[in-house]
Amino acid sequence: MNVKFLGWISSLAGRREMQVDIDNPAKLGDILPFSLQGRSIIIIVNNEPGSGETMVKNTDQVTLMPVISGG
């Protein structure tokens, strides 16, 4: 599974991208290197809105993006 961290979330994750191998579907929140608790973060799984509770699998593309305001 590929996870992209955009904007300041890359600082939180300590990287801009992460490749994870998961044998069985798992909760996204359990895989991330930081807690989603109390943070305003947009989660996109395969172009659809997701959350920490979304069950993800190896072939998924996940993007975590900040809420921004557009220049």
Place this chain on the structure above:
Amino acid sequence: MHGWNGKILRVNLNKKTSAVQSYDKDFALNYLGGRGFAARILWDELPAGTDPLSPQNKLIFATGPLTGLPVASSGKIVVAAKSPLTNGYGDGNLGSRAAVTLRKAGYEALVVEGKADSPVYVLVEDDSVEIMDAKDLWGKGTFDAEDDLTATHGKSAGVLLIGQAGENLVKFAPVMSQKGRAGGRPGMGAVMGSKNLKAVVIKGTKDIPLADPDSLKELGKDAYKDIKGKESYDFWIRQGTMQALEWANESSCLPSYNFREGVFDEAKGIDGYKVEELKVDRRGCPNCNMQCGNVIKDVEGQEAELDYENVGLLGSNLGIGNLKEVALLNRLADDWGIDTISAGNIIGFVMEASERKLIPENYKWGSVDDARTIMEAIAFRKGFGNTLAEGVRHSAATIGKGCEKWAIQCKGLECSAYDCHAAPGMALAFATSSIGAHHKDAWLISWEIATDRSGYNKEKVAKLIELQQLRGGVFESLVACRLPWIEVGFALDWYPKFLKAATGEDLSMDNLKTAGDRIYALIRCFWKRENPDFGRSWDIPPERWFTEPLTKGPMKGTKVDREGYTRMQNWYYEMRGWDSNGIPTRKTLEALGLADVAGALHIA
């Protein structure tokens, strides 16, 4: 009165006179300042049908009760007039020392009327107002002209000015300040040029009357600390709004090749990380501790200040993937005083017209030289540039042959840097923005992508209205920068506290939102009064987003569904209390204290 000086300075360039007008607390509470003051003054004082480039138009520089105070990002000023680009209400805000000095000179607003016989600038020093000769400044770019004025009047003077584009009445010339800050996209700079007014220079030394100065000072300090302590602060300082480029590219909403693709293969060459590599300085507005102007050296070795909007339009929208080349275009636009968003939008339109062989010129995507040639032709109204200087709507109508469908504008104002093929709510936000297609009033796209980007639902419409109340209503009228709020998560409930300490008034967010609704309804009525055929057909996004799906990227094939859009448009009017043609009803206007406006428009 506390918080507001209670005074508006009037300068008449025909008569070479000035006067000070007082206003009362009711006016202050109903319209707050900034956009609210400007909208009410234009409604009250402009004869219906005024030619925007005639001496009868009024150019308004307006601050609000938070401007210039030692609180977060409060160094901004609104500039407004009837727009020569759209023939409707036009405004924009920019960061400038002049925002602070106008308040310290004792005024919330400066209204410029009439037209000077020859080039002038207005010099305000507290109670003294002089109309000065500007013949030596006329014809100069904004960088040199501002340097000259600063050399004459000192660094404490705030300067608002136009470049050659404003002098040449380019209809999307903004007002500029501090070599890179721009406001008033719908031609406020052209209105200034039409008055032979090169600049306004303001010095102010007075104290702004405050209800509780000690509390305000403490609050201000705590607020700055709060902003600095936010988790996202350090990254903001690194990239500022430029982080939006990667964001938009990943979300298929980055303008590329005249808003066709939503993604750009060379995005990495112009994104926030590239800015970090090349950055030589950081600039910003007064009173801001999260300054977002990233300065890099362009291909000619000159400094240029970049933000996302400029790079989205002058970069990916033109197929240019070299940030130093984008910086060159940006620097020239800032110096000539031409709006970077509209310029990039129109140059993209021209490149597509050339690709389709609808015009004789041979311009190529990705060519900075071609982009520069077109921009120069616009700024100096040379050849076909004279047509382009009238805006993309007019240019498309001139070329014809169906190119109106890919003239990316609403109400005559060129869309800013968000492709909405796959963001129908943002398309509605552009289409219902109070000045034409601008993102400032309601940047719904973040929320939309986080929830349900393909949906056409009432929740989306309700969120759009809430954002318009806050961004277009409250922030544009208080006048303070909205970026601390969303970008670093500075809580909205700071603002009523600032206002309490400044004005002594208990103004809740709900009070402020109602003021936002009042201002929006008034602006809507202004459009109607100036354009008798104004109505729902004016609230439609560019045809391309309905009929030509995205050609690349993960959202390839997506477009806006017309029926879904119409449903949202209907809900939008219902929720706003406007009729099915998009005009506020009498009941709505009366509830907002605008019965006189309903009467003037003969709304039954």
